[in-house]
Amino acid sequence: GENVEQHPSTLSVQEGDSAVIKCTYSDSASNYFPWYKQELGKRPQLIIDIRSNVGEKKDQRIAVTLNKTAKHFSLHITETQPEDSAVYFCAAHLNTGFQKLVFGTGTRLL
C-alpha cells in the first residue's frame, strides 16, 4: 500500500521567512496530493492540492511542487505570518479505484 513520510515534524521560522515542508510517497501510481492545515483545536482544512500531471501550483503565499521521478512533493510558504502557525499534513491518493487518502504524520509550524 501507499506510505507517506513527512519532514520535518517541527519547523520554527521567524516571521517573514520562508518555510518548506517535504513529503515522500512510496507508490508511483499516486496521482493526487493535497495539503491540509490544522490550527490548534480545530478541524483540518484543505489549503492547496496538486495532481500528478502538474509540476507546480501556486496560491498567493503558498506553493506546492511535485517531483514524480523522485516521488516527493513539497509545500512552500513565503513571507510567513503568525496565522500560519499550525500543523500541516500532506497526503497522497493511490489511483487504484479505492477512495483512500494516506496522510503524512504532520509538521508543526511555529
Place this chain on the structure above:
Amino acid sequence: EAQVTQNPRYLITVTGKKLTVTCSQNMNHEYMSWYRQDPGLGLRQIYYSMNVEVTDKGDVPEGYKVSRKEKRNFPLILESPSPNQTSLYFCASSLQGVVSPLHFGNGTRLTVT
C-alpha cells in the same frame, strides 16, 4: 451554512460499552469518511462510503463499524470499545471522493477507560 456536524464533541466511556458517534452533512456529498488522529501518526482512514449502502474499509477498520442508510448520515459504531481506541475522530465528506476537497467535522475526542 454548509457543514459537517459530528456529535458528541467529547465522550468518555468504559471498555466494552457500545457507542455511536454521529456524522451528518448538508452538502449532498457522495463521499463520506471517518479518520482517527493520534499524536505522531497523523490522520488514518477507518472507513469510507461512496454512496448509500456502499461502504469500504480504510487502513485501520478493526473494531469499528459504519453504515450509510441515508446520503447525509454516516455514523461510526464501536461495538466493544477498548482503550487503544482512545483518539480524536474526524468525519469528512466531499463531492466526489478523496480527489476533491474534504470537509471535516469538528472532531470527537473519545476516551475509553
